[in-house]
Amino acid sequence: MIANDNKTKIEVKNLNLYYGVNQALFDITANLYENKITALIGPSGCGKSTFLRCINRMNDLIPIVKIDGQIIIDTKNIYDKDVDEVSVRKKIGMVFQQPNPFPKSIYDNVAYAPLKHGIVRKGKDCDALVEYSLIKSGLWNEVKDKLNQPGTSLSGGQQQRLCIARTIAIKPEVILMDEPTSALDPISTEKIEALMLELKQDYTIITVTHNMQQAARVADYTAFFHLGKLIEYDETETIFVNPHNKKTEDYITGRFG
Amino acid sequence: MIRRKKQKINNNPFYDPNLKARHTSAKRFKKFTLTSLIFSIAFLGFFLFDIIGKGIPAFHVAYIQVDVTYNEKSLDDTRFAVDKKYRDVVSRAWLRDIPLLVKENPNFMNTTLTTWVLADDQVDQYLKGHNHKLKENEIAFVDELNAQGLIERKFNTIFFTNGDSKIPEYAGLFSAIVGSILTLIITMVVAFPIGVMTAIYLEEFAGDNKFTRFIEININNLAAIPAILFGLLGLAIFINLFGIPRSSPLVGGLTLALMTLPIIIVSSRAALRAVPDSIRQAGYGLGLNKIQVTKDHVLPLAFPGILTGSILGLAHAMGETAPLIIIGMIAFIPDAPSTVTQAATVMPAQLFTWAGMPEGMYIEKTAAGIMVLLTILISLNTIAIYLRKKFEVKW
Numbered sequence: 194m195i196a197n198d199n200k201t202k203i204e205v206k207n208l209n210l211y212y213g214v215n216q217a218l219f220d221i222t223a224n225l226y227e228n229k230i231t232a233l234i235g236p237s238g239c240g241k242s243t244f245l246r247c248i249n250r251m252n253d254l255i256p257i258v259k260i261d262g263q264i265i266i267d268t269k270n271i272y273d274k275d276v277d278e279v280s281v282r283k284k285i286g287m288v289f290q291q292p293n294p295f296p297k298s299i300y301d302n303v304a305y306a307p308l309k310h311g312i313v314r315k316g317k318d319c320d321a322l323v324e325y326s327l328i329k330s331g332l333w334n335e336v337k338d339k340l341n342q343p344g345t346s347l348s349g350g351q352q353q354r355l356c357i358a359r360t361i362a363i364k365p366e367v368i369l370m371d372e373p374t375s376a377l378d379p380i381s382t383e384k385i386e387a388l389m390l391e392l393k394q395d396y397t398i399i400t401v402t403h404n405m406q407q408a409a410r411v412a413d414y415t416a417f418f419h420l421g422k423l424i425e426y427d428e429t430e431t432i433f434v435n436p437h438n439k440k441t442e443d444y445i446t447g448r449f450g
Numbered sequence: 451m452i453r454r455k456k457q458k459i460n461n462n463p464f465y466d467p468n469l470k471a472r473h474t475s476a477k478r479f480k481k482f483t484l485t486s487l488i489f490s491i492a493f494l495g496f497f498l499f500d501i502i503g504k505g506i507p508a509f510h511v512a513y514i515q516v517d518v519t520y521n522e523k524s525l526d527d528t529r530f531a532v533d534k535k536y537r538d539v540v541s542r543a544w545l546r547d548i549p550l551l552v553k554e555n556p557n558f559m560n561t562t563l564t565t566w567v568l569a570d571d572q573v574d575q576y577l578k579g580h581n582h583k584l585k586e587n588e589i590a591f592v593d594e595l596n597a598q599g600l601i602e603r604k605f606n607t608i609f610f611t612n613g614d615s616k617i618p619e620y621a622g623l624f625s626a627i628v629g630s631i632l633t634l635i636i637t638m639v640v641a642f643p644i645g646v647m648t649a650i651y652l653e654e655f656a657g658d659n660k661f662t663r664f665i666e667i668n669i670n671n672l673a674a675i676p677a678i679l680f681g682l683l684g685l686a687i688f689i690n691l692f693g694i695p696r697s698s699p700l701v702g703g704l705t706l707a708l709m710t711l712p713i714i715i716v717s718s719r720a721a722l723r724a725v726p727d728s729i730r731q732a733g734y735g736l737g738l739n740k741i742q743v744t745k746d747h748v749l750p751l752a753f754p755g756i757l758t759g760s761i762l763g764l765a766h767a768m769g770e771t772a773p774l775i776i777i778g779m780i781a782f783i784p785d786a787p788s789t790v791t792q793a794a795t796v797m798p799a800q801l802f803t804w805a806g807m808p809e810g811m812y813i814e815k816t817a818a819g820i821m822v823l824l825t826i827l828i829s830l831n832t833i834a835i836y837l838r839k840k841f842e843v844k845w
Contacts, residue, residue, distance in 0.1 A: 254734060256657045283737030293728035295747050305746070306736040356732070363736055 199226035202367060202397040203248060208262035210243060217243050219422045230389055230398045232412035239418040241401050245369050249285040250278040283310055286360030290372040292352030294344030299336050302344040302355055303362045310363060322362055330358035331388055350381025370400040386411050409433050417441045505817030507578050511606040511619060512569035514540055514595060520558045525549050538588055541568040543620035571618040571811040580810045609818065613784040614800060618811035623819055628786035629699055629794030630768060636703020636790060637710055637767050642760055645714030653722040654744050673712035680709040681773030689777060697778040697793040705777055706767040713766060717759020721752040754841040761834035765827050771798040797823050
């Protein structure tokens with residue numbers, strides 16, 4: 194599909210997803226690359242969020258969902274029987290549309306999951322990890338003096354960065370972002386975007402967005418979904434400047450969607 | 451163009467001929483609703499006024515200053531402890547306790563002490579201006595004592611320290627209060643964990659299928675079943691099948707637990723459902739498992755709601771009488787139970803017993819008992835509100 198020498202992080206092969214009898218994803222095949230930002234775009238209900246949630250098996254939480262096909266990460270199909278979905282989610286972090294900090298202190302928000310996963314023990318190590326994660330997410334200077342205040346006391350943009358810090362803290366390899374800025378104001382959005390560009394040095398980022406400019410600004414690759422099908426997937430520049438598919442062009446130029 | 455006269459005159463562009471009638475009907479509607487409110491407040495006010503008016507006198511009771519002689523004769527027949535003319539105006543029950551008093555204070559033996567002795571209930575009722583059965587000469591005697599300042603009305607500690615008694619002035623709420631506490635402890639210990647765990651299973655683990663829907667409908671129906679049926683169930687299962695002693699706080703608590711369970715389950719489920727799903731998603735997204743998400747993130751948020759529901763369920767159980775009648779908790783219990791398997795009664799059941807007594811003093815004590823019960827219930831509800839406010843997580 195795309196000829197380049199990027200390293201493939203996630204290999205999706207013939208992925209079909211059904212909600213009960215309704216098929217939501219049709220035969221998705223794509224290679225997602227390491228240390229790149231891949232944006233998933235498309236009109237509402239096109240399956241881009243559903244696809245995103247397949248990558249960390251969040252869809253397993255919905256009982257009626259049935260999935261066939263393969264998603265291969267580090268040579269292992271995450272839908273193999275011997276793979277535990279919980280361990281998949283530890284390796285593949287997720288940031289949601291609405292900032293959803295736990296109703297705990299800022300410190301505990303970041304520290305909770307690493308402590309439970311046994312990544313660190315309580316004490317110095319944990320403090321260091323919290324600091325590292327908050328620095329990484331660009332929140333440290335704003336919260337270093339109030340780590341014991343509830344995470345919910347922060348502004349929306351700060352909360353979202355706290356959620357990113359929380360995700361970084363479990364040391365994932367991939368970060369999935371489901372419309373991470375759609376509930377934020379432009380200034381917070383800018384901060385998150387800058388953060389994404391910084392984070393891609395260390396992580397593979399897949400983001401869903403409704404904001405075409407955002408995709409154009411931050412994404413290295415863009416995938417266009419329509420009615421559950423992956424219509425076009427290419428370098429962002431190609432998608433926006435020279436799309437091969439008529440539907441992609443129509444959507445990009447705002448003729449539908 | 452044909453126009454009505456009014457419209458012709460009126461050049462207000464916002465004029466609407468129907469509006470006046472609509473406003474009138476809205477006002478009428480408001481008056482109806484307000485009238486209903488006034489009615490309900492009036493009922494409540496009347497009820498409270500009546501209860502308090504009847505109950506307040508019970509908190510004071512008449513004592514008569516009498517010379518009490520403690521000797522062999524009076525220990526043998528306690529009526530001889532006081533002078534003959536006093537025998538009909540002081541409490542027989544109080545006199546009966548003289549041997550006990552002497553046992554506790556051996557130095558009283560062979561002395562005559564001027565003591566405030568509890569008056570007979572008829573004297574008390576006469577002094578309060580209620581119906582009484584005193585004879586002419588007794589009335590004259592009481593009046594004479596009163597004039598000499600030998601009759602005093604003191605705070606009725608007996609009401610709070612004694613158990614039930616067939617002698618009105620000696621009857622108290624103590625054994626019923628203890629019975630209520632023991633019963634409710636059993637109820638909470640059984641119903642709270644089972645109810646909350648059930649709610650967690652149904653909300654967090656069970657999928658939406660026919661079986662869970664069937665259970666859900668049944669739980670909701672259970673919350674609306676007449677309480678007396680729970681009494682029959684308790685009788686059949688706990689007493690007849692398991693052989694738990696009847697009238698005991700254990701069987702009462704278990705029966706009330708059955709009754710409270712659906713309330714706790716329904717309110718706990720509502721509290722769990724009110725926790726935003728984004729919190730669960732956040733937890734699962736971090737690779738946490740079910741127990742970590744539920745115990746550390748969902749439950750703390752749902753806890754205020756669960757607590758409130760449980761306390762209200764407890765208050766409901768506390769005021770319940772019907773099922774306890776069936777399992778024999780409406781017994782004559784002069785001594786407070788010390789274990790959960792001894793015979794006991796509970797406050798509402800005690801009030802029910804007293805309400806059936808003819809003596810004026812029991813009527814008074816019934817009203818006073820209702821006041822005590824209401825105070826406890828209102829306190830419980832206040833605690834529920836306080837705890838909800840305290841543990842509520844600001845969002």
